[in-house]
Amino acid sequence: MIDQRLLRNNPALIEEGLKSRGMKIDLGPLQKYCKELKELEEKRNLLQAQGNSIGKEVGQKIKQGFSQKSEEISNLRIKGNQIKKQVGLIEEEEKSITKKLNEQILCLPNLPEEDSLQGESEKDNKEIRRWGNPISGDHLKEHWEIANQLKLWDSERSSLIAKSRFVTLFNQAAKLERSLINFMLDLHVKKGYLEVLPPALVNTASLTGSGQLPKFAEESFKCADDDLWLTPTAEVPLTSLHRGEIIPSELLPLKYVAYSPCFRREAGSYGRDTRGLIRLHQFNKVELYFFSNPDKSKEALEQITLDAESVLQELELPYRVIQLCSGDLGFSAKKTYDLEVWLPGANAYREISSCSNCGDFQARRSQIRTKDNNKKNILLHTLNGSGLAIGRTMAAILENGQQSDGSINLPKALIPYFGSSKLKPE
RNA sequence: GGAGAGGUGGCUGAGUGGUUGAAAGCGGCUCCCUGCUAAGGAGUUACAGGAGGUAACUUCUGUCGAGGGUUCGAAUCCCUCCCUCUCCGCCA
Missing domain, CATH: 3.30.930.10 (Bira Bifunctional Protein; Domain 2)
Structure with a gap:
């Protein structure tokens, strides 16, 4: 499989390699998928961090004697639920992009060695x-x-x-x-x-x-x-x-x-x-x-x-x-x-x-x-x-x-x- | 194929909803003690990925067989699958 980091940062190098194999491929869409995935991942990590801290806060409050039904806690629950929903949406999107990405990236051949013997057949x-x-x-x-x-x-x-x-x-x-x-x-x-x-x-x-x-x-x-x-x-x-x-x-x-x-x-x-x-x-x-x-x-x-x-x-x-x-x-x-x-x-x-x-x-x-x-x-x-x-x-x-x-x-x-x-x- | 038991860090093994990434022991590493070795003492020690830094490191996420679900929160509850062990059946 082609390195996704290389795909994000230097697609020209990949295109060159594929060309020497006789393949003409527009890597634009693939590159876009990779970048989107990266952004979504960052976004999701951030939300997950928030969710984790809410969970901890609830635990602490309960230890301090707050009732499960107190306003403080139900407010935190609502917040937690919202975050969970957002994370769920992002995950769905990640899945669908990953699927599209894999369909294509797994079908790309390896790149010839840098100083490879050039030729068509x-x-x-x-x-x-x-x-x-x-x-x-x-x-x-x-x-x-x-x-x-x-x-x-x-x-x-x-x-x-x-x-x-x-x-x-x-x-x-x-x-x-x-x-x-x-x-x-x-x-x-x-x-x-x-x-x-x-x-x-x-x-x-x-x-x-x-x-x-x-x-x-x-x-x-x-x-x-x-x-x-x-x-x-x-x-x-x-x-x-x-x-x-x-x-x-x-x-x-x-x-x-x-x-x-x-x-x-x-x-x-x-x-x-x-x-x-x-x-x-x-x-x-x-x-x-x-x-x-x-x-x-x-x-x-x-x-x-x-x-x-x-x-x-x-x-x-x-x-x-x-x-x-x-x-x-x-x-x-x-x-x-x-x-x-x-x-x-x-x-x-x-x-x-x-x-x-x-x-x-x-x-x-x-x-x-x-x-x-x-x-x-x-x-x-x-x-x-x-x-x-x-x-x-x-x-x-x-x-x-x-x-x-x-x-x-x-x-x-x-x-x-x-x-x-x-x-x-x- | 049927019935039962189980899968937790390098290993053994505790943990059945709340700052638990996880007790304890073994092992590893560092230091101390000691003529050498052995024994002893103190401390330290999961992994993966991302972001930042030349770096020591900091920080976030994920991970207790795998994948889903419930929940604000799961090693712990529910579902599916995989694997290991025991017994039965079948078979080379």
């Missing part, structure tokens, strides 16, 4: 570095072709069970999925992350806190009879892990790693990536998360990105690191690096991880704070990164490890988890 993103030696050739198959030959999964049966864009893994693929989850969790725990297994269902407050609601309701699956949604990413429960807390600065950064299934409706992507493991309604993901001191979050983003990269390196998968330009940033992000893995069958790099510094955006929505050097409460910064998306990792392993005999060579790091160095035709 994907085409303006910048490659930061590459790793590994990508293989290529016309004979190389896409991962769903490999899957068919090795009988790794079955999409028709998945439609029978659920619908399209779900997958049911069999045999070697099921085990490989499980191996990848364990491998990634172990790797990150070794680097100092605390392992968490959060609920897969989250409430509306959690989704609002991390930025998915209210704007992207159509992207998540909602339970009909409860205030619960299927989590679209472990970023949501991890943010809410500390919602409303003030975390002592000496405990920061808090580093978490969580495995979770992720559920996305993928509304509006009907034609895209219909085959294979790239775009599904349900997929598994291992997520990295930082609660950071505000002045350390820039370094933290580099760290979380390196930690995500280390998974690809251990798995011997070539990749590149892309910095997203301002126009391509996600809703909650200030700065983002995407990791793109090489898929030789598709002859392309595909996103497999997204590492973002959200600054105080989610922290403000979720009221997660820490103390600064003067022991003042300040919002902390949150960061998240996939480490990694499991399905896409499996696709990359299949495509990169394919051999002419139809088998798949697995990365050495997986052998202890999978129990074999190859996927073999049945």
